[in-house]
Amino acid sequence: MPTITTPVRPLSIGPIELEVPVVLAPMAGITNTAFRRLCREYGAGLYVSEMITSRALVERTPESMRLIRHHESETPRSIQLYGVDPKTVAEAVTMLVAEDRADHIDLNFGCPVPKVTRKGGGAALPWKTDLFRAIVEGATRAAGDVPLTIKMRKGIDGDHLTYLEAGRIAEGAGVASVALHARTASEFYSGQADWSAITKLKETVTSVPVLGNGDIWSADDALRMVDETGCDGVVVGRGCLGRPWLFGDLASAFRGGHRKAEPTLGEVATAFRRHAELLAEFFESEERGCRDIRKHVAWYFKGYPVGGELRAKLATVESLAQLDELLGTLDADTPYPGEGAEGPRGRAGTPKRPALPDGWLDSRELVGDDRARLVDAELDTSGG
Structure with a gap:
């Protein structure tokens, strides 16, 4: 370091x-x-x-x-x-x-x-x-x-x-x-x-x-x-x-x-299981918590020798008991894979022309219909 x-x-x-x-x-x-x-x-x-x-x-x-x-x-x-x-x-x-x-x-x-x-x-x-x-x-x-x-x-x-x-x-x-x-x-x-x-x-x-x-x-x-x-x-x-x-x-x-930290596969599985448990508590629903943990599968097990079939099952898990059964099939002693588990993660996307309201770049101040357009910008609960 x-x-x-x-x-x-x-x-x-x-x-x-x-x-x-x-x-x-x-x-x-x-x-x-x-x-x-x-x-x-x-x-x-x-x-x-x-x-x-x-x-x-x-x-x-x-x-x-x-x-x-x-x-x-x-x-x-x-x-x-x-x-x-x-x-x-x-x-x-x-x-x-x-x-x-x-x-x-x-x-x-x-x-x-x-x-x-x-x-x-x-x-x-x-x-x-x-x-x-x-x-x-x-x-x-x-x-x-x-x-x-x-x-x-x-x-x-x-x-x-x-x-x-x-x-x-x-x-x-x-x-x-x-x-x-x-x-x-x-x-x-x-x-x-x-x-x-x-x-x-x-x-x-x-x-x-x-x-x-x-x-x-x-x-x-x-x-x-x-x-x-x-x-x-x-x-x-x-x-x-x-x-x-x-x-x-x-x-x-x-x-x-x-x-x-250079976690073994068992240590990664423990963290993944803990995350799922906390999600179930947060959503006040084990089923919803397990649905949410699915999107984290690829990130947690990046670089580790976890087969495609098991990854697919983890990505469709419906209960903590099922999750425990699947994680129990992993070789907990599998060592940290090094660079394979590191580096960029998440979708990077590609450079593109930003989507903007018509005429947005014409002025540094709000003009015309700008204020009316902004009303629709807060319809969702989360801003991302």
Whole structure:
């Protein structure tokens, strides 16, 4: 493991002190309380909920209210909101604060999913500087003493970058930190993250922490990002899919250690089973929890000699008892496969022209029918 030359200090996000400057990135359908609890059992840091649509939260839809629940073991409690209307976002923040449902609130301005950007949300929104400013300023005021942060991308594409101006606006609004996924919306998750953009943002935003996100597949990558960019901490997304122990590696690395988890197949199976159990508890349904764990099969067993037939059965499991029976057929002593289990995971997608509202790029301010289009951007419970 490389020696880091940039001093790494505990990360302060408002009043929240993190000994290890690591944040779990919000991922739709992934970072529910079950996965957050599992990752926390292995490491340290801040574990953020999946994206919750502010409108659904204000309307108190059953699904949004379930998604903001935290287990008693989760502290600090962190929730990410997605929204496009300043008034609704502020109302959602006010609700979370008044009802003591969160210790940290993050706003999402980085989602590249077409169903979000084509309506002006996610990574498309900072292009409209007046709207971005109104949302961030209103949310920060509503948050009061609860730290409010933002997560964003470089911009829409290489010709329409927004991150430096958005960083300055957010800093001026009083956010507690700014996180940058060093890709544009058009890149989705393809290619290589442009860490130099994190360096530029760090040079631009100087009064609050700047966090880097993109292509952190190992603790080595995290140390290298901090060293190369000078960022104050890292945000880890796809790198931990099927690898909750990555947070243990990160905690060790940032504390000056050299521990690297190299789990046997039996240890992977134990983590997978624990994840399924926590999902069943979260959904209050064993059947639904087992349905949800299916999408994690390929990530957990990446690189391990688990045959296609068994993988297929795991991907259709219906009960914990059936899961136990299937996992019991594995050779628990099978050693860690090395590089085969490491590196990129999750769908990268391919570079493409972002889906945007008609005429969205014609002006940096809301004009014409822009506001009417934005109304439809918050129809889902989750923003991703």
